[in-house]
Amino acid sequence: MDTALDGAIRVFCERGYHATSIGDLTAAMRLATGSVYKAFRDKHAVFLAAFERYAAVRREQTRNAAARGANGREQVRHVLLSYVEHSQGSEGRRGCIVVGSAVELSAVDPAMRARVTAQLKTNESFIAGLIREGHADGSIPRHVEADDTARLMICLTQGLRVVGKARLPLNGDRLVGVAMRLLA
Amino acid sequence: MDTALDGAIRVFCERGYHATSIGDLTAAMRLATGSVYKAFRDKHAVFLAAFERYAAVRREQTRNAAARGANGREQVRHVLLSYVEHSQGSEGRRGCIVVGSAVELSAVDPAMRARVTAQLKTNESFIAGLIREGHADGSIPRHVEADDTARLMICLTQGLRVVGKARLPLNGDRLVGVAMRLLA
DNA sequence: TTTATTTGGAAACGATCATTCCCTATTATC
DNA sequence: GATAATAGGGAATGATCGTTTCCAAATAAA
Numbered sequence: 001m002d003t004a005l006d007g008a009i010r011v012f013c014e015r016g017y018h019a020t021s022i023g024d025l026t027a028a029m030r031l032a033t034g035s036v037y038k039a040f041r042d043k044h045a046v047f048l049a050a051f052e053r054y055a056a057v058r059r060e061q062t063r064n065a066a067a068r069g070a071n072g073r074e075q076v077r078h079v080l081l082s083y084v085e086h087s088q089g090s091e092g093r094r095g096c097i098v099v100g101s102a103v104e105l106s107a108v109d110p111a112m113r114a115r116v117t118a119q120l121k122t123n124e125s126f127i128a129g130l131i132r133e134g135h136a137d138g139s140i141p142r143h144v145e146a147d148d149t150a151r152l153m154i155c156l157t158q159g160l161r162v163v164g165k166a167r168l169p170l171n172g173d174r175l176v177g178v179a180m181r182l183l184a
Numbered sequence: 185m186d187t188a189l190d191g192a193i194r195v196f197c198e199r200g201y202h203a204t205s206i207g208d209l210t211a212a213m214r215l216a217t218g219s220v221y222k223a224f225r226d227k228h229a230v231f232l233a234a235f236e237r238y239a240a241v242r243r244e245q246t247r248n249a250a251a252r253g254a255n256g257r258e259q260v261r262h263v264l265l266s267y268v269e270h271s272q273g274s275e276g277r278r279g280c281i282v283v284g285s286a287v288e289l290s291a292v293d294p295a296m297r298a299r300v301t302a303q304l305k306t307n308e309s310f311i312a313g314l315i316r317e318g319h320a321d322g323s324i325p326r327h328v329e330a331d332d333t334a335r336l337m338i339c340l341t342q343g344l345r346v347v348g349k350a351r352l353p354l355n356g357d358r359l360v361g362v363a364m365r366l367l368a
Numbered sequence: 369t370t371t372a373t374t375t376g377g378a379a380a381c382g383a384t385c386a387t388t389c390c391c392t393a394t395t396a397t398c
Numbered sequence: 399g400a401t402a403a404t405a406g407g408g409a410a411t412g413a414t415c416g417t418t419t420c421c422a423a424a425t426a427a428a
Contacts, residue, residue, distance in 0.1 A: 016288050018202035022386060032407040033387085039405095043386065095287060102350045103279060103287045104200050116350045148358045151347075155359075156336070159343025163335075166286045166300045174332045175339075182365050206416060216377040218419085227416065 001039070004029040008050040013095045016104045017047055051112070054097045055119045061086070062123065072134025073183055076127065076153075080179055083157040084172040087164030096161040124154045131183070140183050149182055188213040188223075192234040197279045200288045201231055235296070238281045239303045245270070246307065256318025257367055260311065260337075264363055267341040268356040271348030280345040308338045315367070324367050333366055 007028035011020050025046060026033055040046045065082035069075030086092065098119050106113035128150035134140025156179060164170055191212035195204050209230060210217055224230045249266035253259030270276065282303050290297035312334035318324025340363060348354055 014291050016200075016202070018200070019288065019292070021384080023384095026407095034389085034408070035406050037387070093291065095291065099346055100287050102346050103284050104203065106350050107198050107277065107279065108203070113350060117352060120347065120350060120352060145358075145362065148355070148362045151352070151354075152340070152359055152362045155343035155347050156340050157343065158346040159339035159341065162283055162286050162342040162346060163304065163339050166290050166297060166304060168301060168304060168335075170335075171332070174329075175336055178329070178332045178336045178366060181368065182362060184365065184368065205414080207414095210377095217417085218378075219376050221417070222375075 002053065004031055004039075005050055005053050008046055009054050009097060010094065012047060012050050013054075013097050013100065016100050018104065048112070048115075051097055051101060051115060055115070058086075058096075058098075059119075059122065062126065066126075066130060071137045071139035072130050072132070073139035073180075075130045075133065076140075076183060077176060077180055079127065079130065080153070080157070080176045081172050083160050084170050084175055087160040088170050088172070092161070092164030092170070093167060095165045096158075099158055099161045099165075102158075120154055120158075123157070124150045127153050134183065144183055152182065153179075186237065188215055189234055189237050192230055193238050193281060194278065196231060196234050197238075197281050197284065200284050202288065232296075232299075235281055235285060235299060239299070242270075242280075242282075243303075243306065246310065250310075250314060255321045255323040256314050256316070257323035257364075259314045259317065260324075260367060261360060261364055263311065263314065264337070264341070264360045265356050267344050268354050268359055271344040272354050272356070276345070276348030276354070277351060279349045280342075283342055283345045283349075286342075304338055304342075307341070308334045311337050318367065328367055336366065337363075 007030060008025055011024050011028040015024065022033060022036065022043060025043070026036055029036065031039075036046065040049065062079055062082060065078045066075040069078045086096075098116055101112050102116045106116055128146040131140055131144060131146040131149055135142055135144075135146070160170065160175075191214060192209055195208050195212040199208065206217060206220065206227060209215075209227070210220055213220065215223075220230065224233065246263055246266060249262045250259040252262045270280075282300055285296050286300045290300055312330040315324055315328060315330040315333055318328075319326055319330070344354065344359075
């Protein structure tokens with residue numbers, strides 16, 4: 001089932017919700033029409049399940065990236081680097097289902113909007129926590145305000161996905177090098 | 185005609201391309217179906233015209249915002265402030281047609297992708313130019329690299345539109361205050 | 369006034385969409 | 399081994415989409 005959902009994630013990321021037909025879904029999930037409707041109530045339910053799985057995987061990937069840093073500052077740096085990497089290449093061109101949901105659905109689908117904001121806030125407070133760790137371990141100056149800086153970094157990460165989907169090249173080292181000035 | 189296009193912009197921003205039906209368009213443009221097809225070849229042509237007009241208006245608004253600054257650094261600050269303002273409130277909830285096109289169409293529509301990247305690059309080099317002005321007038325230190333910083337700021341602005349569409353509150357003064365550290 | 373010409377509006381069309389229904393294997397139960 | 403139950407696949411269905419076509423009204427020309 002997860003392998004089928006991975007296929008759904010792939011096609012939903014690439015084309016978004018409305019441009020993905022049931023035919024696209026059955027092809028990507030390697031399931032027949034009837035089987036999809038046996039497992040999910042409707043297309044919206046497939047999208048919701050794909051979103052949940054995608055968000056969970058991405059949360060874990062972000063936490064793994066942070067774990068590669070030795071202090072708060074380095075942890076933030078690795079999170080940003082991870083975001084740039086995921087916004088590039090084939091995955092970057094495919095796109096992010098969270099950004100896609102925010103842009104395509106949040107205006108007309110309160111349930112999806114709630115999940116988008118939840119994911120954004122989770123990541124935001126995770127980054128704010130890393131900044132506070134940096135305060136504690138001395139790697140980030142105290143005058144760097146955690147909450148505002150974290151919200152700005154969330155904007156940055158979501159923007160990376162947009163720019164990456166438009167296929168502008170993103171140099172991880174240089175962009176993150178510039179972004180780290182926010183922690184100076 | 186421009187007033188009709190403004191209606192099209194409104195509905196395309198809010199719902200995106202695929203979720204906007206011809207019925208939505210005729211209502212928003214205050215035109216009957218036949219009249220829309222008399223003025224445009226098809227739905228895609230309406231979207232393209234709406235995109236062009238939106239992009240031109242936004243370019244001018246961004247340049248007007250920059251003109252409010254007395255030096256390079258202040259000009260960048262006003263551009264960022266302008267983006268936060270446009271990403272908030274009813275306009276922020278409505279969304280940006282450039283971001284929408286990047287997310288919804290750039291994967292499958294090369295013509296639209298080209299226009300998205302053109303708009304991003306135009307804004308990027310505009311910001312880079314402002315930073316170089318700051319270099320010249322002494323308001324921005326020379327060690328602030330213009331191109332990379334400008335690209336990062338483009339990511340930031342596009343991310344602001346995503347986060348604003350998800351209806352997270354954005355405090356302009358505080359966010360821009362944090363972002364201005366990039367020019368320190 | 370009458371006749372072209374143009375503009376706006378609504379019904380009609382084929383195509384495609386999401387969804388349902390039914391049939392066929394396959395597995396589990398007795 | 400026979401039967402019941404379940405899961406998967408694909409054709410049928412009603413609705414909606416984008417598009418076309420035709421008609422009426424208004425304007426300009428004669």
